[in-house]
Amino acid sequence: MSSSKKYSVSLPEDLAETVRSQVGPGGFSAYVAEALEQRVAMDRLREIVDDFETDNEPLTREEIDAARAVLRHHRRSSADNAAA
16 A cells, blocks of 8 residues: 555444444554445446446346456455465
8 A cells, every 4th residue: 555644534433433343443544444445446346347338238147256256366365465
């Protein structure tokens, strides 16, 4: 990740406290950053699919399942690399 900058955001208190209780005060920013990274990736993926389906037939269930398998594999590999 690139350099960090401090931002002020408003969150529902119960959600923020749930996260803080799970990750502790030192892990809160990292947790939020990871959640935002995942959201940005999903938004980009949605755009790619929409662009593809504009020029092609909608994706089949098999193609969607194959893409999910690739994403699961990538997520597992990323988690393994982070733990190492």
